[in-house]
Amino acid sequence: MQLIRGLHNLKKHAGSVVTIGNFDGVHVGHEKIISRLVETAEILGLPSVLISFAPTPQCFFGREQATLSNFKEKHQLLAQLGVDKHLLIYFNQAFSELEAKDFIQQVLLDKLNMKHCLIGDDFRFGKNRQGDLGLLQSLSADKKFSVENTQSVLCNDCRASSSEIRTLLARGELNTAKQMLGREFSISGEVIHGQQKGRTIGFPTINIPIKRKISPILGVFATTVEIEGVVFQGVCNIGNRPTVNGKKILLEVFLFNFDQSVYGLEAKVVFKHKIRDEEKFDSFEALKQQIDLDTQQAKAYFKI
Numbered sequence: 001m002q003l004i005r006g007l008h009n010l011k012k013h014a015g016s017v018v019t020i021g022n023f024d025g026v027h028v029g030h031e032k033i034i035s036r037l038v039e040t041a042e043i044l045g046l047p048s049v050l051i052s053f054a055p056t057p058q059c060f061f062g063r064e065q066a067t068l069s070n071f072k073e074k075h076q077l078l079a080q081l082g083v084d085k086h087l088l089i090y091f092n093q094a095f096s097e098l099e100a101k102d103f104i105q106q107v108l109l110d111k112l113n114m115k116h117c118l119i120g121d122d123f124r125f126g127k128n129r130q131g132d133l134g135l136l137q138s139l140s141a142d143k144k145f146s147v148e149n150t151q152s153v154l155c156n157d158c159r160a161s162s163s164e165i166r167t168l169l170a171r172g173e174l175n176t177a178k179q180m181l182g183r184e185f186s187i188s189g190e191v192i193h194g195q196q197k198g199r200t201i202g203f204p205t206i207n208i209p210i211k212r213k214i215s216p217i218l219g220v221f222a223t224t225v226e227i228e229g230v231v232f233q234g235v236c237n238i239g240n241r242p243t244v245n246g247k248k249i250l251l252e253v254f255l256f257n258f259d260q261s262v263y264g265l266e267a268k269v270v271f272k273h274k275i276r277d278e279e280k281f282d283s284f285e286a287l288k289q290q291i292d293l294d295t296q297q298a299k300a301y302f303k304i
Contacts, residue, residue, distance in 0.1 A: 025068030026077040029160035066216035100126025172274035222298035235298035239278035
C-alpha cells in the first residue's frame, strides 16, 4: 500500500475509488467499508484510495479523545485489508477553512479524479462541517462520479463505532470491545528504559511509551506480549503510576518466567482480562503486596 503524506505529495490520478474518514481502530464497521472500497475498485479497474487525517479534526479543534490505534498500527491494518493508497491529510488551520465544495473539486476531482465515493450518512467534511453525503450526491451527476452510502455494522444491537469501543475499553469490557474491533485490543511500541523501580520490589517490567495524550484503556490487566514472534504471558499496569507520582501515561508489563534484554525491540501487548483499576498506595511495600495479588490473579486467568 502506497502512503501519500500530505496533499503536497498528491499527484494527479487517472481515476480512483475513494472513501474518507478517521478510521480509528479499523474496526468491523470500517472493515466492511474498506472491503466494499477494494471490491469496487477492482471491478472498475481503478486504485482504491483511503483518506484519513492527522491530527483528527476533533483533536485539532480541542476535543481531545483517546485513540484506539496510533498511525503505524492503523496503516498496517489498512494495508492488510488490501487498500492501494492511503492519503494522509495534515489537518491544519488552512485545511480547516477549505470549503466543502472546494475540497471535492480540488482534491477529490482535480487530483484524485474520483469516479466513485463511499461515505457514511453521518460523515461531515469541509469548513464548518458543510460537506456530507447529500452534497456529494447533488454534485455527482454533473461531475460524473457516483456515490455510495455505507451502512453501519451492528454488534449486539449496537452500531459498531470507535466511540463505542472507547467506552467499552474504559469499562474494562474487553470481550464486547473485541467483537466490535474484530480482534483483541492491543498496543504496540518500542521497549524503552524505565526508572527500574519495579526491580527494587521484585517485579522488573518492560516499559512501552504510549504515544497519545489519552489512553483508551487504564488499569491492571492480564496480558500477552509478542516480541520477535514469541508470545509471553504477564500482568501489566497502564496509567500514570500515582504511587511514584508519575505524570505521563506508561505501559509497564511484568512478564512471567522472563529474563531477557529486549530494549529497542517492538512489543505487541494484547489485553486479555481486566484485574482492577489503577490506584495509589501509601508505600512501596503496599504496592508490592498488591502486585503480588495481581500476579496471582493473572496466573489464575492463564491457568498457570
